[in-house]
Amino acid sequence: MAGRAAIVGVGQTYHRSKRPDVNQIEMINEAVRAALEDAQLTPKEIDCVLFGNMEQAEGSYLMDCWATEGTGAYLKEGCKVHTGGTTGASVAEAAAHHAASGLFDTVLAVTYEKQDETPAGMGPLALVQDYLWAIHTGAFGWFARMGRKYMLETGCQEEHAAITRLKSDRCACKNPHAHLRLNLTMQDVLNSRMLLYPLRLLYMCPTTAGACALVFASEERAPKITKKPVWVKDWETVHYEMVGYEAYFTSRMTSMETAANRIYHRNGITNVRRDIQCAEIYEPSTWSELQFSEWFHFCEKGEAWRMAEKGVSDLEGEFPINPSGGVVCTNPIGCTAMVRVAEAALQIRGDAGEHQVTRDVKRAVATGFGGSFWTEMLLLQRSWD
């Protein structure tokens, strides 16, 4: 990459199950205003607007066109990026590309999902599958299998998933933007409804309405906009072969390991928990937080549940994972991966408020996860070097 790009503005809505008080465009507008205010920029100072959501989720197509009054894209350049669950990270990566390219000084990246307008049971998302093939229970089946496999291979017991879920809840309770803030007890978690063994309702991400916006700026412009630019040092997108159920197996390299290996190698990261201080990962279920942590090399194979047990991944821990509460607490799908980037940026700035981690975060990773097991990973830093 010839140029450099930094995040100079972060904004998101308060995430909720339902937002009957606003339409989609008005909800998007809330996040955009918040990001512009954070960057202290006017819409006039934005050169380009990139946009994304989970196409079909709300039955409103071409929302980049309809939502210009929400995004402020009127007469500006930009386009829509749509990659399913990873959309939020894809839009962020695209915005970093645009800002680093030298073509635009400032790029606004906007994503949203308003799942209270989606038919119950995520009807349209039932089509998110290899459309020619067989029978699917979709995400529930995947994460149940992942949990089962993880237990069998590592000796993890259900209580470790519960410990991890309680950690997410404690973090979410400190994050005013989070959706599920439940003050859970161990009993609440272990008594929550079993969907597909060993996946309980509380181990699964909710359906959320919310929006997020980020302002990216070029190397030259970023320091003029803010004293605390968050540099987008590197990013990686890895796709996977869909058909099989890799969630159940690990003999092949997953998209997550591949992305992490490339990012760590390119950036001289040899001791992940030392060289990176915080992670905001897209964990669609509590079981995937454990499994993904190993694939991202946050710990040795088979050790993630011990890490949770020891409180390593807590907000005050040695390596905080999802101090925002993560995806099991907040999941406006097409926007979810951007919330990871936004929260990681806030941790680096030291602006996360009550859910600011104890450790000084100079460097953080944010990830997206989607559809056929693909991964996006961004490396964010307080200073470029």
Add this chain to the structure above:
Amino acid sequence: MTEKAEFMRLPATVNLEYKYSTGRYLGRFYKELRDNKRLVANKCGKCGRVLFPPRIACPDCMVRASDEWVEVGPQATLIFFYELQIPGLAERHAANYLGVLALDGTEAELSCFEHRLMVDDPGKLREGMRMEPVFNEEGRTGRIRDDILGFKPIEG
């Protein structure tokens, strides 16, 4: 305050009839299934990987797959199973149990798939158990989820 009284919502039901082409590789698979109750896969000419479901290119070698066809299954190993406890799911799939199955002769990790489990006693379901398909004997149309009714344990 109730949401409905305060803010208006507009219903907008979308009804669409998509039509998906299988292409020649999956097409052959479905034709063999429909006409001969045979499950077939094609192979990569370079690395020899059995591609199931059949497809045009080998994802490992990125080369066009060969027209060398092999029969796989019909016996399979049960890799994972679960009860459909989520409301509506059992009705949608016309089964109380679904399983992830790997057909004999295929690479389980990359070729296993979900299907209905037909069992009298679910308590006997075990991961790793051997199963075989129950074919639809009347009016197969060329679709794995309809032409195979489900998988049942191999007796004995």
Add this chain to the structure above:
Amino acid sequence: MKREETEAFVLAQPYSAPYEHATGPVGTRFFTELRDNQKILGMKCSGCNIVYMPPRSTCPRCFAKLEEWVELGDEGTLLTYTVVRYHEPTHPTDAPFAYGIIKLDGADTGIGHLLGEVDLKNISIGMRVKAVFKEEREGNLLDIKYFKPI
């Protein structure tokens, strides 16, 4: 390989999804006035001096928050039109029918709607039209049955 062996299938995949869209505070007021009082409201941006119809909560051009409601008449001018002569299940009525873009008096933006009580051979751009409301109104744009020539 013989042709019949490579025959591709076409698989039908029906898709039905009952979406429900929130109209938000501005949309709610607009549709409620339309339904209950047969009134058509627009929204003005004083900065840009534009009256938007349908109304919106943010000015797309200057990004200002909008709160200045304007009551528009039920008469307006036809900006452009076409006559539909083929049938589609998504059409609001059977072909042939005419629809056009109508700019209501007092508004600066036009809205697409049906033309009714009209000779399809005798429609002209610039003609004056008037909204005809439905008897049974539900709170959507088709509470206006159509616009008819004055």
